[in-house]
Amino acid sequence: MKLKVSHILALTLLLAAPSIQAQHTIPEVEALLKKMTIEEKIGQLNLVTPGGGIATGSVVSSNVEDKIKAGQVGGLFGISGPEKIKTAQDFAVKKTRLGIPLFFGSDIIHGYKTTFPIPLGLSSSWDMELLKRTAQVAALEATADGINWNFSPMVDISRDPRWGRISEGAGEDPYLGSQIAKAMVTGYQGEDLMAKNTMLATVKHFALYGAAEAGRDYNSVDMSRLKMYNEYLPPYKAAIDAGVGSVMSSFNDIDGIPASGNKWLLTDLLRDDWKFNGFVVSDYTSVNEMIAHGLGDLQAVSALSLKAGLDMDMVGEGFLTTLKKSLDEGKVTAEEITTACRRILEAKFKLGLFDDPYKYIDKKRPAKDILKDENRALAREAAKKSFVLLKNDTKNLPINKSSKIALIGDLANSKDNMLGTWAPTGDPQLSVSILQGFKNVAPNAQITHAKGANITDDAALAKKINVFGERVTIDKRSAEEMLNEAVELAKKSDIIVAVVGEATEFTGESSSRTDISIPQSQKKLIRALAATGKPLVLVLMSGRPLVLEEELALSASILQVWFPGVEAGNAIADVVFGDYNPSGKLTATWPRNVGQIPIYHSIKNTGRPQLTSEFEKFTSNYLDAPNTPLLPFGYGLSYTEFEYSNLNVNASQINQNEPLIVTVSVTNTGNFDGEEVVQLYLRDVVRSITQPVKQLKGFKKVMLKKGETKQVTLTLTPDDLKFYNSNLDFVAEPGDFEIYVGTNSDATLKSSFTLK
Numbered sequence: 205m206k207l208k209v210s211h212i213l214a215l216t217l218l219l220a221a222p223s224i225q226a227q228h229t230i231p232e233v234e235a236l237l238k239k240m241t242i243e244e245k246i247g248q249l250n251l252v253t254p255g256g257g258i259a260t261g262s263v264v265s266s267n268v269e270d271k272i273k274a275g276q277v278g279g280l281f282g283i284s285g286p287e288k289i290k291t292a293q294d295f296a297v298k299k300t301r302l303g304i305p306l307f308f309g310s311d312i313i314h315g316y317k318t319t320f321p322i323p324l325g326l327s328s329s330w331d332m333e334l335l336k337r338t339a340q341v342a343a344l345e346a347t348a349d350g351i352n353w354n355f356s357p358m359v360d361i362s363r364d365p366r367w368g369r370i371s372e373g374a375g376e377d378p379y380l381g382s383q384i385a386k387a388m389v390t391g392y393q394g395e396d397l398m399a400k401n402t403m404l405a406t407v408k409h410f411a412l413y414g415a416a417e418a419g420r421d422y423n424s425v426d427m428s429r430l431k432m433y434n435e436y437l438p439p440y441k442a443a444i445d446a447g448v449g450s451v452m453s454s455f456n457d458i459d460g461i462p463a464s465g466n467k468w469l470l471t472d473l474l475r476d477d478w479k480f481n482g483f484v485v486s487d488y489t490s491v492n493e494m495i496a497h498g499l500g501d502l503q504a505v506s507a508l509s510l511k512a513g514l515d516m517d518m519v520g521e522g523f524l525t526t527l528k529k530s531l532d533e534g535k536v537t538a539e540e541i542t543t544a545c546r547r548i549l550e551a552k553f554k555l556g557l558f559d560d561p562y563k564y565i566d567k568k569r570p571a572k573d574i575l576k577d578e579n580r581a582l583a584r585e586a587a588k589k590s591f592v593l594l595k596n597d598t599k600n601l602p603i604n605k606s607s608k609i610a611l612i613g614d615l616a617n618s619k620d621n622m623l624g625t626w627a628p629t630g631d632p633q634l635s636v637s638i639l640q641g642f643k644n645v646a647p648n649a650q651i652t653h654a655k656g657a658n659i660t661d662d663a664a665l666a667k668k669i670n671v672f673g674e675r676v677t678i679d680k681r682s683a684e685e686m687l688n689e690a691v692e693l694a695k696k697s698d699i700i701v702a703v704v705g706e707a708t709e710f711t712g713e714s715s716s717r718t719d720i721s722i723p724q725s726q727k728k729l730i731r732a733l734a735a736t737g738k739p740l741v742l743v744l745m746s747g748r749p750l751v752l753e754e755e756l757a758l759s760a761s762i763l764q765v766w767f768p769g770v771e772a773g774n775a776i777a778d779v780v781f782g783d784y785n786p787s788g789k790l791t792a793t794w795p796r797n798v799g800q801i802p803i804y805h806s807i808k809n810t811g812r813p814q815l816t817s818e819f820e821k822f823t824s825n826y827l828d829a830p831n832t833p834l835l836p837f838g839y840g841l842s843y844t845e846f847e848y849s850n851l852n853v854n855a856s857q858i859n860q861n862e863p864l865i866v867t868v869s870v871t872n873t874g875n876f877d878g879e880e881v882v883q884l885y886l887r888d889v890v891r892s893i894t895q896p897v898k899q900l901k902g903f904k905k906v907m908l909k910k911g912e913t914k915q916v917t918l919t920l921t922p923d924d925l926k927f928y929n930s931n932l933d934f935v936a937e938p939g940d941f942e943i944y945v946g947t948n949s950d951a952t953l954k955s956s957f958t959l960k
């Protein structure tokens with residue numbers, strides 16, 4: 205079947221105003237719906253995977269070919285490449301009665317074959333244009349391989365570094381998270397979804413998945429509406445406002461009802477309030493999992509989900525196998541099935557699949573578009589901009605390119621651990637190891653390498669980590685032998701660079717930890733290296749904030765590099781040897797210990813705030829640790845220094861709906877050119893509900909030559925002063941506000957204004 209685009213106008217409207225999620229009916233889709241049987245409609249609601257990629261649950265669909273031909277499949281995921289996709293699309297287009305084309309979905313979380321840093325790393329760049337460009341390249345490469353639908357961006361706010369999936373998001377802050385959500389959606393979907401190099405994006409996991417209790421994956425979430433609206437929902441809403449085509453429901457429950465069957469969430473909020481008009485796909489078997497949540501059998505939970513507003517069932521086949529029965533028994537209506545089907549067909553229409561189901565199938569494209577030099581160059585740029593310099597007191601970084609360097613650590617000579625979690629479409633073997641990167645960037649340096657220690661000595665843990673490939677290898681040599689070898693090299697060097705931290709899959713799905721410190725084997729190594737008295741630089745890899753007090757004390761410098769992606773080694777070397785001055789800033793607070801979690805900058809004051817750093821009885825504090833984090837949100841050093849002065853506001857009083865212009869002078873007082881992320885925090889002094897001590901409400905990344913001063917302007921919009929009050933009305937309340945501007949969330953340079 206081929207539908208002609210006779211409604212170019214309607215479509216142009218749809219695409220021209222992606223932020224207005226208004227309802228339109230598409231005549232071609234309505235005509236098609238009229239021809240469809242109820243079974244064919246139910247078929248469209250079924251998303252299957254024939255395997256391949258990463259299966260994140262136990263289910264892999266069977267008889268996929270037969271099901272497609274029987275009109276029982278709306279989309280496939282886990283397959284790629286023009287040939288395979290053409291074969292599957294042929295089954296749908298040529299062998300079914302109505303020839304409705306399939307979606308081809310995939311998890312392209314941080315790049316397709318050109319793997320960029322993990323999302324938590326990318327977020328640390330605070331560079332929205334850069335993030336958007338990575339999404340554009342991901343879309344270019346994925347569509348070249350036939351994929352038209354991406355299960356990204358993941359925008360779950362997380363304030364709990366125990367949670368393994370903190371690595372997949374943008375950290376703790378709703379303001380920054382919202383900017384990133386928008387950048388990613390517009391990057392993937394572009395200006396024109398009909399183009400061949402853009403794809404449908406999915407915002408996930410709707411909703412609140414990052415607030416899983418105790419950081420344990422898939423765990424329950426219980427949260428007040430106020431907290432949801434003010435702190436956790438904004439990034440999803442930003443993605444909807446940016447025109448995202450689909451939404452993925454999350455695994456967790458909300459107010460006692462799992463997201464995939466939660467009508468308040470999927471209909472009242474998402475569609476009625478937010479005017480979302482795309483389709484909602486479940487997470488992997490999340491409909492079926494409502495059985496384990498205790499909400500009924502497969503038929504009951506499938507009906508509940510459909511009625512709640514879920515449109516497509518990912519791999520669980522509850523919709524496929526039970527909805528007809530539920531219809532016959534009056535438990536769902538034909539209208540509900542048609543509505544879900546309409547939303548899916550409309551999305552296919554918006555992608556142009558009805559015009560040309562083979563539009564992403566071009567055998568020449570993979571070689572032309574995938575892994576081309578400029579894509580890899582962007583991966584290198586993104587990686588170096590994602591790194592955060594945590595310590596450099598003695599200025600041991602950058603290192604002279606002709607130094608004698610002991611490069612220590614298993615992670616220093618690993619390709620398997622460079623891509624990070626959720627990179628199933630990437631190939632670790634294409635990545636540049638750190639050892640190789642050092643040789644590329646500093647060919648005159650004298651570099652020796654020793655493993656020094658296993659990433660972990662815990663064989664049981666290693667087995668869990670190695671589920672997708674050999675990330676951790678336990679050496680046959682004794683720990684002592686490895687350690688001694690490293691110490692000997694260290695003693696002969698000018699400087700030690702130890703690459704330490706987590707392996708890939710220490711974070712990611714189903715990878716929560718109760719102990720978020722560097723594994724013991726590597727801690728011993730760090731102690732031994734520090735004891736040599738040689739300057740010790742740590743290149744730290746992790747997918748989460750770590751507990752790092754001891755290592756901060758033992759080392760001269762620490763560069764946090766997350767999991768940098770395919771250009772890892774080159775990008776790290778660029779920064780270590782000073783070709784690029786680090787500019788990343790933390791997007792999640794680093795705790796002193798696990799007991800401080802959840803920890804984040806926008807905390808509330810309480811009625812008994814601890815006013816000094818001294819312990820004071822009957823104030824809100826701990827007996828055994830300070831309240832302050834190890835490293836605050838927004839923190840990150842540079843090889844140069846920046847000074848802030850002359851903070852001004854353009855008015856001491858403003859009216860509602862009037863913006864406030866904030867200016868500040870920033871001077872580069874050090875010896876390197878460098879970029880600084882200027883951050884603006886706001887405090888509403890008095891309001892009708894308790895408020896955070898400060899909230900990020902603006903930032904700008906600026907480049908300053910050494911000695912240069914720039915006046916930086918940040919604008920607070922009327923919405924920036926608003927919050928959801930007890931009635932869940934989005935309001936700004938008259939009164940005094942304080943502004944703090946600086947280099948991180950501990951900023952003290954202060955100004956104020958009054959809202960009339």
Ligand code: BGC
Pocket residue numbers: 258260261311355408487488713
């Ligand atoms: C994850 C999703 C992912 C899906 C499909 C699930 O387990 O939670 O983020 O998109 O699998 O791979």
